[in-house]
Amino acid sequence: MIEITFPDGSKKTFNAGVTPEDIARDIAEGLRKKTVAAYLDEELYDLNRPIERSGSIRLITKDDEEAFEILNHSTAHLLAQAVKRLYPDARFGVGPAIDEGFYYDIATESTIKEEDLPRIEAEMRRIIKEQVPIEREVVKPEEARRRFADDPYKLEMIEAFDEEEPITIYKQGEFVDLCRGGHVGNTRHIKHFKLLSVAGAYWRGDSSREMLQRIYGTSWFTKEGLDQYLELRRERKERDHRKLGKELKIFMIDEKAGKGLPIWLPNGYTVRRVLEDYVYRLERKAGYLHLSTPVLGTQQLYEISGHFQHYRDDMFPVIEDEDENFVLRPMSCPHHALVFDSELRSYRELPLRYAEIVTQHRYEASGALTGLERVRAMTLTDAHIFARKDQIKEEVLKAYRLIQQAINDLGLEIEYVELALRDADKEKFHPDDELWDEAEQVMHELLDEAGIEYESKRGEAAFYGPKIDIQVRTALGHVITMSTVQLDFLLPERFELTYVDKGGERRRPVLIHRGLVSTWERLMSILLEQYKGAFPVWLAPIQARLIPVNADVHGETVQALHERFIDRGLRSEVDLREEKLGYKIRDAQTQKIPYQLVIGDKEQENDQITYRRYGSKEEVTLTTDAFLEMLEQEIRDKH
């Protein structure tokens, strides 16, 4: 007999060999139906795995997040089994559950095309009907090696395992897979799934190794869940910034001008100017000093900083001159280091915060280019803070708070915060262990002291130091780096930067790199998707469109009103076209202009306007002054 403790502290004895399914059934039949797997203490148990020891149990039901993962993981196995039946030569890489579903990496001589997916799905359904039990087995490494003797990928994975750890394999019918589990116990538990796409993926994520074929899919407990998810995917396409950017004339990319080299159209540039102005003021208030440096720099400058050696392949080719080589600058910290070095600095001056709205060029891999999200020419507000060591914590935190405010003002949300640290890769990171330890230590401390939650990521640091990356999620579901604060002890060394301290001694400052809200390009892509193209008034390219009921009768009034708006710094536009009112309203709505103002006899007589907000059918009549006040308040509030 074994004793099982439940989350509420109650205990019950069962015969050894009882399964989580049995335990759930013992409580209630309804619970059994909902149960997917269980944790016994910290160990994940499949629904049908016998429990041989006492412990605390926590049943995982369909409502729990882990359940989705387990279901999708099992569906990945089901996919593999079906693929193996249809493509007998198939060998398998990894097949995990991911955020919104699962994938499996497959090696086969055949090319699996999107049009083959329905056939694979049909085979998966057949296996579900067969009600194949999914059985767990623990084996010794040599046994595992024997079982997977004809599968080079699984063998390689076995080699990478810790020899001490027991290896688990899962059998479902004729299909056997190396896998940690847990699983749903029987293929009949899988019901509502869909295969979504095929793609290439490097074996072990290593671009020097072969590419496998990856099939993506998603699996749900209910039909509604699946349908809702598929609907979400359709909606995401609707808010794709590339589509909205074209519709709203925000930007264009023409291969004649160059791929990855976007052109800002008047509407987009207006928004960008608002953002630039906003950021400039924000930084002024926070004590940043703005400056400007050239788009071209000598190769030597980037050799001193070390960027050239590290990133040469990702920079545009060197421009050769008679006795000097130039590069299109990929970043601006070396210039700012020179500015710091241009005068003798006192400890009293620090921190010195230099900010610059700067255009940078990076030769991004062609396959990485994506609308405005990933480009080869980008403009951003870049800042470098030169500080004393005793100022690090405060300055990093100040930068973090500024980022928080900007993200908040823009109506965005931080998804999570990452602390990127180095790993043992000697090639990738500068070699001074002492500097690294000190820098990483102080970053951990300041985040902990400020109570900021973060995930540590080994091996993700910049070559010169650790960084705090602030991640946001795009409407298309990608997580991307929005902002960054990076601690750098290396560059001040390389540029031999010094200041004079209290005792008259020369000291090395530290450099804090700060990216506020990514580049204007990427920010625009995020904002477009966030707002579905319907910008808040403070950002909208056109804030109000003025429409006369009759162009002949009310045209002049509308024109005068427009000038009044412009004089107050507002962005308005008049529509004097010979069209029906309904047509003009529709046109303004289609362009997602926040306010449509209609002026007819009544308004003309009383200095009024009748407005209609984007997305609303309600009409409100106000005096022009009252409306202007309302609009200006809304702009101040950044709504």
Next chain:
RNA sequence: GCCGGAAUAGCUCAGCUGGUAGAGCAACUGACUUGUAAUCAGUAGGUCACGGGUUCGAAUCCUGUUUCCGGCACCA
């Protein structure tokens, strides 16, 4: 860069197995002179991404290139 897919009018898209390109919107012209999501009629607009090939004949089949899309790798 790598794997797979796609490319037809300014935009969104149709064009079956090869027979020589079409719709809606936008544009232009004219009429209508308007109170909250499309007034009516007409006109013009295409090296079917680009190059080569197969064929009596290619948007359609084959092939190379370019760009874009979905991923992977990369992201100072």
